[in-house]
Amino acid sequence: MADLSIKLAGVELRTPVLVASGTFGAGREGSYFVPVNQLGGIIVKSTTLTPWKGKPTPRMCETPSGMLNAIGIQNKGIDHFISTDLPWLLKKDATVFASIAGNTVDEYIKVADKLRTGGRGITGVEINISCPNLEDHSNMFSHSPESTTAVVAGVRKALPKAALFPKLSPNVTSLTEIAGAAIEAGADGLSLINTLFGMAIDVEHRRPKLAGVTGGLSGPAIRPVAVRAVWEVHNAFPHIPVIGQGGISTAEDALEFILAGASAVAVGTSNFVNPRSSLEVTKGIGEYMDRNHVASVAELVGSVKTEG
Amino acid sequence: MLLTRGEVLGHKKYGEHYHSLTIVAPEVGEQVQPGQFINVLCGEGSAHILRRPFSVYRVHKRGGWASTIEIVFDIRGAGTEYLAHLRPHMMVDLVGPLGRGFALPKGRAHCLLVGGGIGAAPLFFLADDLRNDGHRVDVILGARSNRMLLNPIEVRRLASVARVVTEDGSTGEQGRVTDVLEETIERCETEIIYTCGPHPMLEAVTKIGVNRKLPVQVAVEELMACGYGVCMTCVMPLKVKKKAGAGKSRARGARTSVNADGSQADAEDEVTYARSCTEGPVFNGASVIWNGHEEPVAPDQAELSPTGLAVAHGGFEDSADEHPPPGN
Ligand SMILES: Cc1cc2nc3c(=O)[nH]c(=O)nc-3n(C[C@H](O)[C@H](O)[C@H](O)COP(=O)(O)OP(=O)(O)OC[C@H]3O[C@@H](n4cnc5c(N)ncnc54)[C@H](O)[C@@H]3O)c2cc1C
Ligand SMILES: Cc1cc2nc3c(=O)[nH]c(=O)nc-3n(C[C@H](O)[C@H](O)[C@H](O)COP(=O)(O)O)c2cc1C
Ligand code: FES
Numbered sequence: 001m002a003d004l005s006i007k008l009a010g011v012e013l014r015t016p017v018l019v020a021s022g023t024f025g026a027g028r029e030g031s032y033f034v035p036v037n038q039l040g041g042i043i044v045k046s047t048t049l050t051p052w053k054g055k056p057t058p059r060m061c062e063t064p065s066g067m068l069n070a071i072g073i074q075n076k077g078i079d080h081f082i083s084t085d086l087p088w089l090l091k092k093d094a095t096v097f098a099s100i101a102g103n104t105v106d107e108y109i110k111v112a113d114k115l116r117t118g119g120r121g122i123t124g125v126e127i128n129i130s131c132p133n134l135e136d137h138s139n140m141f142s143h144s145p146e147s148t149t150a151v152v153a154g155v156r157k158a159l160p161k162a163a164l165f166p167k168l169s170p171n172v173t174s175l176t177e178i179a180g181a182a183i184e185a186g187a188d189g190l191s192l193i194n195t196l197f198g199m200a201i202d203v204e205h206r207r208p209k210l211a212g213v214t215g216g217l218s219g220p221a222i223r224p225v226a227v228r229a230v231w232e233v234h235n236a237f238p239h240i241p242v243i244g245q246g247g248i249s250t251a252e253d254a255l256e257f258i259l260a261g262a263s264a265v266a267v268g269t270s271n272f273v274n275p276r277s278s279l280e281v282t283k284g285i286g287e288y289m290d291r292n293h294v295a296s297v298a299e300l301v302g303s304v305k306t307e308g
Numbered sequence: 309m310l311l312t313r314g315e316v317l318g319h320k321k322y323g324e325h326y327h328s329l330t331i332v333a334p335e336v337g338e339q340v341q342p343g344q345f346i347n348v349l350c351g352e353g354s355a356h357i358l359r360r361p362f363s364v365y366r367v368h369k370r371g372g373w374a375s376t377i378e379i380v381f382d383i384r385g386a387g388t389e390y391l392a393h394l395r396p397h398m399m400v401d402l403v404g405p406l407g408r409g410f411a412l413p414k415g416r417a418h419c420l421l422v423g424g425g426i427g428a429a430p431l432f433f434l435a436d437d438l439r440n441d442g443h444r445v446d447v448i449l450g451a452r453s454n455r456m457l458l459n460p461i462e463v464r465r466l467a468s469v470a471r472v473v474t475e476d477g478s479t480g481e482q483g484r485v486t487d488v489l490e491e492t493i494e495r496c497e498t499e500i501i502y503t504c505g506p507h508p509m510l511e512a513v514t515k516i517g518v519n520r521k522l523p524v525q526v527a528v529e530e531l532m533a534c535g536y537g538v539c540m541t542c543v544m545p546l547k548v549k550k551k552a553g554a555g556k557s558r559a560r561g562a563r564t565s566v567n568a569d570g571s572q573a574d575a576e577d578e579v580t581y582a583r584s585c586t587e588g589p590v591f592n593g594a595s596v597i598w599n600g601h602e603e604p605v606a607p608d609q610a611e612l613s614p615t616g617l618a619v620a621h622g623g624f625e626d627s628a629d630e631h632p633p634p635g636n
Contacts, residue, residue: 022539022540023534023538023539024538025537025538029536029537029538029586030536030538032309032536033309033311045540053579053580053581054540054543054581056545057530057531057541057542057543057544057545058531058541059531059540059541059542059543060531060533060539060541061531062356062357062358064355065355065357066357067357067358067533069533069539069541071539071540071541074540074543074581219357220357269357269533271534271538272358272359272533272534272535272538272539273349273357273358273359274311274349275311275403275534275536276311
């Protein structure tokens with residue numbers, strides 16, 4: 001059996017397969033199906049300074065090969081994460097990636113401060129910058145290099161030693177420009193991609209299908225967009241490790257991301273369909289490596305041949 | 309909670325409208341309680357990726373042989389269309405049992421079950437269990453018309469008093485379930501109401517029930533992406549009145565999700581979004597904010613539990629969060 005362990009921005013992971021934020025809670029429910037210590041890592045649901053109630057329902061609708069969601073980051077807040085979820089995850093020997101979110105730069109920094117003091121045992125931190133910036137007409141932080149820089153630099157200062165992975169939104173004109181801003185501001189790696197903006201309408205009632213009107217598209221429908229995003233960013237910044245995500249449900253899907261340049265991958269929406277898909281993806285990557293005599297995942301990263 | 313594959317034992321129809329699938333899933337059959345559901349994969353490799361949730365309509369335990377579960381459904385879209393084409397010996401990929409079922413009374417009680425359309429599905433399993441425990445079971449079964457009534461013949465067999473109502477009067481009495489509710493409550497000396505169906509019906513039943521200080525257990529059907537508590541899409545708005553020491557008593561689905569979060573401990577009233585796949589699909593009707601943004605029917609009676617009817621099982625203890633699975 002191939003050695004699946006990897007090094008991601010200096011930290012050792014058992015496998016390159018993580019579970020994506022918001023699709024695996026804080027691990028407990030998922031642990032009915034997946035022993036959490038067999039995952040490369042758990043990126044927990046984004047956590048905010050205070051508990052967020054979330055948006056009204058309906059919060060989701062199925063779309064061709066995917067789904068739209070508008071949850072509004074319902075979560076119990078960073079204190080609950082630190083006091084309850086984190087100890088449970090660490091007790092189960094899980095590799096934990098926190099995910100932080102906020103509506104102002106200051107909120108991100110305050111959450112990061114709390115992690116500095118209370119987050120011992122965390123392996124990495126994803127910074128979910130696909131949140132409305134209340135100080136800038138509710139444009140998402142991830143939509144401008146300036147606000148991306150402000151959040152990442154602020155969190156960097158609050159967490160000088162943590163491995164930071166800003167998670168970028170694909171809904172921008174130049175992803176590499178935003179990626180560059182995040183790296184400049186101190187990112188150790190990048191997480192690509194968050195959901196794509198979408199909308200669906202119930203024509204009988206002439207109403208949007210989501211109470212939040214628009215939502216985030218995820219699932220197999222977005223995979224080609226995500227693979228392209230990873231490839232583009234990897235080409236621009238080959239030394240920056242990327243956690244690739246977007247529509248992964250099989251090993252083949254995951255390998256597309258790895259060949260495009262992702263050092264690790266995260267399984268998202270597929271957890272809903274097959275709660276064990278993260279393990280099946282992991283197993284399939286191992287089989288592929290055996291079949292192709294590949295000794296380490298690192299050999300595969302970015303190895304797609306685009307010329308010749 | 310199991311992820312398993314079950315063999316279809318039988319596919320039949322109830323009337324011209326409803327399909328029934330009986331599936332061999334022994335472990336699920338042994339664990340499942342009334343009001344719980346299964347989440348079914350409706351075809352692989354299609355553009356419809358998400359599982360579809362279905363209440364367990366009945367469990368058949370055949371002496372010594374593997375128990376089977378039965379679901380009933382009408383064709384709504386691609387998922388149910390797929391299921392309607394399943395035949396014996398075909399396999400179904402399912403997750404279950406999921407959610408928290410109905411809280412059953414401990415002492416002998418007069419139970420009134422109110423079902424609308426396909427929403428009546430989980431009430432048959434509930435009626436079986438209640439009767440086995442020696443409770444009195446009365447039923448009001450309603451639908452728009454004759455063909456949308458779910459198995460009225462069986463209802464007559466199960467219930468001490470069975471009232472069948474259709475909006476167009478094609479079978480039974482003409483009207484809605486709520487038109488005959490008060491009268492039935494009085495006649496049957498109802499002590500607890502269980503209901504499942506469209507939300508406006510659940511709301512109306514709850515209003516009548518709580519006005520009479522009766523506990524009302526409602527089973528909701530929300531859109532679900534995961535069915536096991538990780539995605540937060542399936543939430544119901546609940547309003548919970550906080551009282552000192554209230555966290556201890558049982559039979560209040562309402563407060564679990566709030567109390568799990570100690571950070572809001574001083575708030576008087578709270579609106580919280582509870583996951584209907586794990587904290588539900590059965591809720592205390594009095595705590596639900598039915599129209600999304602306004603007040604619950606009777607916030608004061610969020611306290612109202614199956615009074616004197618202590619919960620025997622399937623109850624509302626703290627959510628799945630507090631009970632991580634053994635072993636990992
Ligand atoms: C806990 C629970 C228990 C359920 N039990 C049953 C049952 O015993 N029998 C049964 O027939 N149905 C039941 N449902 C509803 C069932 O899940 C939907 O009918 C099914 O998902 C429709 O799938 P589809 O692909 O055929 O239709 P889709 O194309 O997905 O939808 C067709 C129509 O059905 C509506 N619909 C979709 N999902 C739901 C839902 N979850 N609740 C209500 N309406 C929905 C859609 O809004 C749409 O108008 C239950 C739902 C939940 C949440
Ligand atoms: C229901 C749902 C909730 C999500 N919540 C979050 C979240 O809280 N924070 C975050 O960074 N991403 C969140 N995401 C995005 C996923 O982590 C992932 O990046 C995206 O869905 C693409 O991957 P997928 O297609 O495999 O799901 C959520 C996605 C879904 C479907
Ligand atoms: S359906 Fe995912 S949390 Fe309930």
